[in-house]
Amino acid sequence: MPNPMQAIRWNKQMNFWCRLLTSIFLAGLAACLLLGLLEPGRAQAQTPATYTVQPGDTLFVIANRFGVELADLAAANGIADINLIAVGQVLVIPGAESSLPVIAARPGDSLADVAARLGATVEQVAALNQMEPAIRLFPGQPVQIPPGAPSDTELRFGAVTDVRLPGQIVQGRTGRLAVQSSRLLSLTATWNGLPLGVQPLSAGAEGTWQSAFLPTPALLGPGLFPVEIEYTASNGVVLSRTFSVLVSQGVYDSQLIELPDDKGGLLDPAFTQPEIEKLYALWAVTDTPLLWSEPFSRPIGLEYPTTSPYGTRRSYNGGPYSSYHAGQDFGAPAGVTVTAPGDGVVVLAEPLNVRGNAVVIDHGAGVFTGYWHLSENFMTPGQRVAVGDPLGLVGTTGLSTGNHLHWEVRIYGVAVDPLQFLEEGIGDWGLTIGD
Ligand SMILES: [Zn+2]
Known part of the structure; x- marks a missing residue:
């Protein structure tokens, strides 16, 4: 049983959120409140050590x-x-x-x-x-052994001569794995069971380097999670090693969302599921070459601030906090231009039930960006885009409560913090290969 003070504080929080959410519905503050609900069960929790x-x-x-x-x-x-x-x-x-x-x-x-x-x-x-x-x-x-400090003997097995992993990854952020081998190996790797898109690195002084991203859901951990690397040797023997990476706690808010009864029909899988399946099929593609190496540029002007950040944990109608806001919302009036943050290929440009007028760009190596709720869509699938190209205009199409841009970054289907991709050094991921 919570003590009385906790109960009072909890009630105050509940009242705060109920009032806030009522005001969100009444004022039509720009947000996409349903997006988290529609992809439940993609995060895991573990006891933190x-x-x-x-x-x-x-x-x-x-x-x-x-x-x-x-x-x-x-x-x-x-x-x-x-x-x-x-x-x-x-x-x-x-x-x-x-x-x-x-x-x-x-x-x-x-x-x-x-x-x-x-x-x-x-x-x-x-x-x-x-x-x-x-x-x-x-x-x-x-x-x-401290996380990120595997013993020297663990770093080489078979033809693998070096393994680079981050010491830790903050929830919601993306790390990178690099593997050096004496010859080009057909490597497979998983991160907490998620299959990774391993690609050869073009830069490499000695041996062969291959690399993959470690996209970390905002609700994963905190705790230690396994990276498993595997290949089949020429004699047919499967060689594998498992490493641990520490996922540390990120700073995210929680949000209680009460959906009015008359919105219940919007959650009908017949209405929401087709676009989820279509998007996950696109996001599973990992063999496009990496088309960018610089930090992304902001897809909308700096004068349009964040109205709802990535990663906010969400509970719907009093349920568990089992989903999170998959993107970053920027408040802007209808008609503001949205631009490509980096080079890539348009793989989707069409109206969707929940996400409204949508554009998805494949930036290569399993990295995708998405733009939802647009009023106008300038793109066609297959089109090459360069950084700064106009993609469409801000709107409030689909399940949206006001004009805004929802921007998200997906890696192997995992929604990660988009703002990390605006940071200096994102292109090289802090890895110096071949030193
Ligand atoms: Zn959003």
Whole structure:
């Protein structure tokens, strides 16, 4: 049972959202409230073993979030002053299931020796294992490996000579996997079970590099999730390795949406399902060559601000928070021009029941962008577009409550944070290949 104060706070929140949502329907504030509802069940949750400190966090708030005692959380992480935590610091959550990989200490190892072999600091490994940094280990003693620091022996298997993975990915953002091999291999890879579109990298000083994106749903984790890489050797033996990547908590709001009874008919699968199937079939294509390397440009002028951000968790009519806003909404009057953020090929340009007048661009390697609710659509399927080309005009077609642009980025079908694609360095993904 929640205590009375929590209950009061909860009621206030409920009232706030009910009032807000009523005002959304009354005022027709631009939003596409139904888009999350129509693709349920594509996210998974896992018990967090670690948590990465986000801007605005306090240790007290984090302890509350995971339901652990403040003193236990501080002790587990060797924190003497609870006011001193840093953004980006990885905290161990005491009592939570840990699925971190473990290595065995060699004879004569100190914790510092193990840390050095992993490319980690002794403080990191000590905090993770709740050990004193100066400890000597007995041979075979299990030591938990920090995320993103696989041991050197794990990085090569068969003809694979190097594997690059991000140390962590924030929920909703996209990381990148790169695999080096002594000859070109027919590699397959999965990310938490999602098949990845592995493509050869054109840049590569030595050996052969192949790469894939790691698109992370806004509702995945936080926790550790597997990347599995596999190929069949020339003797027919299947070789595979599984690595763990830490998904850390993103900063997303939650939203309760009450759909009036008279809108119920809009959720009829006969009305919503055909376009979902059509879009997922398009988004499954991964063999188009990568057509962009620069950051995307904003598809609408800077004077049109975000009215509803990517990633907001959504509950419909009191149900679970099992879906999220798949794109970024920009409020703009009807008739404002929408432009291509990067080079690509138009693969869909037609009116859809829910998404209204829609354009989808294939930017290659499994990366797609979508533009919904347009009043005018200038595109035809098969057309090549360059960055800045006009695609259509802002509108409120389909299931929309006012004029706005809904912009989304899909990778292998997963809706990821579009704003990451406007950031400097997105084209090279922070990976220096061949160094
Ligand atoms: Zn939207």
